[in-house]
Amino acid sequence: MEIDLSRVLCALDDIPVDGARGFVAGQGDCPLRGLLVRTRGGVHAYVNRCPHAGHGLNLRPHEFLTPDGSLILCHSHGALFEKSTGTCVAGPCAGRALTAVPVRIEAGFVLLADGVEAASFEHVEAV
Numbered sequence: 554m555e556i557d558l559s560r561v562l563c564a565l566d567d568i569p570v571d572g573a574r575g576f577v578a579g580q581g582d583c584p585l586r587g588l589l590v591r592t593r594g595g596v597h598a599y600v601n602r603c604p605h606a607g608h609g610l611n612l613r614p615h616e617f618l619t620p621d622g623s624l625i626l627c628h629s630h631g632a633l634f635e636k637s638t639g640t641c642v643a644g645p646c647a648g649r650a651l652t653a654v655p656v657r658i659e660a661g662f663v664l665l666a667d668g669v670e671a672a673s674f675e676h677v678e679a680v
C-alpha cells in the first residue's frame with residue numbers, strides 16, 4: 554500500500570521519544586499548525602493554539618514541553634497540559650484542553666488520520 558505523501562506530518566524518528574515536534578499541514582494562507590508529542594504510549598497531535606487566549610504554545614521551533622519534558626507548556630501565560638490527553642492541569646485555562654488532531658503511524662511516518670482534513674481545524678477558537 555502506498556503512503557499518501559500529502560498526509561505525512563513527519564517521520565516518526567523525527568520526534569524524540571518523550572519529546573515533541575511542530576508540524577504544518579495543508580495549504581493556503583492558514584495551514585494547520587500543530588504539535589506532535591511522542592510518549593511511550595504512542596504519538597499524540599494537537600492544534601498549536603492555547604485554549605486560554607488563542608496564542609501559539611511555543612516561542613521557538615519545536616519547543617513545546619516543560620524543562621523536564623513531563624508536560625506541554627504554553628509559553629504565553631504558563632498553562633500546563635497533559636501530553637497524552639491535552640488537558641490543561643494548571644494555569645489560566647485549567648480543565649480545558651488542546652484540540653486533538655487524529656493521526657496514525659504507517660511505515661515509520663506520522664500521517665493525518667484517514668478522513669481528517671487540515672482545513673477543518675482552521676476555525677478552532679480559544680474559549
Ligand code: FES
Binds near residue numbers: 628
Ligand atoms: S495563551 Fe496560553 S496560557 Fe495564556
